[in-house]
Amino acid sequence: MQIRALSGEPLGVEVLGADLRTATAEDVERMVDAMHRTGRGVLVVRDQHLAPTDCERACAMLAPHFVAQQPYTRWPGQSKPIPGCPHLALLGNYRAREDNEFGMDVVKGEVIGEYKPAKQNLEEWHTDGSFLPNPKVAIALYAPQLDDALPPEGGETRFASCTAAFEALAREEQEKLRGLCSVHSWEKFMRLLESRDPGRQKVTAEQIAEKPPQLWPVVRTHPVTKAESLYINPKNTAAVVNKATGEPIPEEDARRLVDRLAEAVVGDGLPGNSKVYAHTWKRGDFVIWDNRVLLHAASPFDAEKYQRLLFRMEFKGEPVLGPSTP
Ligand SMILES: O=C(O)CCC(=O)C(=O)O
Structure with missing residues (x-):
């Protein structure tokens, strides 16, 4: 082998x-x-x-x-x-x-x-x-x-590496990101799918209540390698929250931050890009x-x-x- x-x-x-x-x-x-x-x-x-x-x-x-x-x-x-x-x-x-x-x-x-x-x-x-x-x-x-x-x-x-993206950031930015969490929302993801396909059955309030949003750190540690990496999911991010205060950052800033971090991970996302393995x-x-x-x-x-x-x-x-x- x-x-x-x-x-x-x-x-x-x-x-x-x-x-x-x-x-x-x-x-x-x-x-x-x-x-x-x-x-x-x-x-x-x-x-x-x-x-x-x-x-x-x-x-x-x-x-x-x-x-x-x-x-x-x-x-x-x-x-x-x-x-x-x-x-x-x-x-x-x-x-x-x-x-x-x-x-x-x-x-x-x-x-x-x-x-x-x-x-x-x-x-x-x-x-x-x-x-x-x-x-x-x-x-x-x-x-x-x-x-x-x-x-x-x-x-x-x-595929693109969230660990490589985190490692490539400036120290001050890494430090700032360690102080943030983001809200990962199933409802937000479902609404995106519904907007792409108007014929799709809409999820109900009851179904949404069964899958409440999760608050996860923007920087996570891998349990085996112990490496830190970005943890973002542009498709379902409902908010970005300051960990120390529990306050969400302004919506427009949150959207721009998540887009910028996603770009740090995938570049333009196309095969042939140096960050992407297709x-x-x-x-x-x-x-x-x-x-x-x-x-x-x-x-x-x-x-x-x-x-x-x-x-x-x-x-x-x-x-x-x-x-x-x-
Ligand atoms: O079909 C693929 O290439 C990827 C599938 C996928 O996104 C998944 O299984 O989560």
Whole structure:
């Protein structure tokens, strides 16, 4: 097994010559260690041949490093369950080649994944579930060995490091940011999705009450590497609050600050930008990323011409640790 930094990229390590169907706990530990220490939170394992149940096994092996596997709880628009794979969801516009593809309750020709067209803009960049009391620690995607399930252009998954962005800031600015928190709001996120799609069912006051906003530090510490990084989510930030006084800063200043910090992380967000690793999917790629220290975004592709299918798994959350220098 060879583990090396992704050549010419700002982040990411790749593993060659490994098989996640038979990898030992020691192999997995080496991969995760390289992902944290060298990869700034992105690990790409190449050339895998994984059935859905093998993905389950791979994630069970990874789980001790990322709190625990998160069971897949389905809401409208998401993929149907795969029998025997309680942690697995499907992403993309792929149509079943036959009835009961992957053992699912689907008919030939049915779209079997959750498909949300991506945009190229900065708004697409996010970290998953920051509005939860325990934001997710990691997400994994796998590109199955199918010859018609990846677009030949577009459809990359883009990553940018919130740790690198924090480290590049001036000391005085780092110090200022350590004194701020931001409000991560599920309602704000839902209203954004509703504004993009007027036909989308509006969330109710009751649903909003079930997911109250969370106040998280703008600078967080990684529990393993102890590195500090920015923790922002432009899609769902409702306010920025001064930690010492508990007072929100003026709304316009908060919006400008979050936009500026997002730009510090992703630049213009486009593939080719020196801050961005755009993962071009190949059949058999298994990618896991540390959701605590990265922003990510899917790139658009021509869904009229091409199909895309990825298996998706996630890992449970943990409370966000504040700055290591109070
Ligand atoms: O489809 C992709 O490339 C990214 C998916 C994503 O944003 C996620 O799983 O949170």
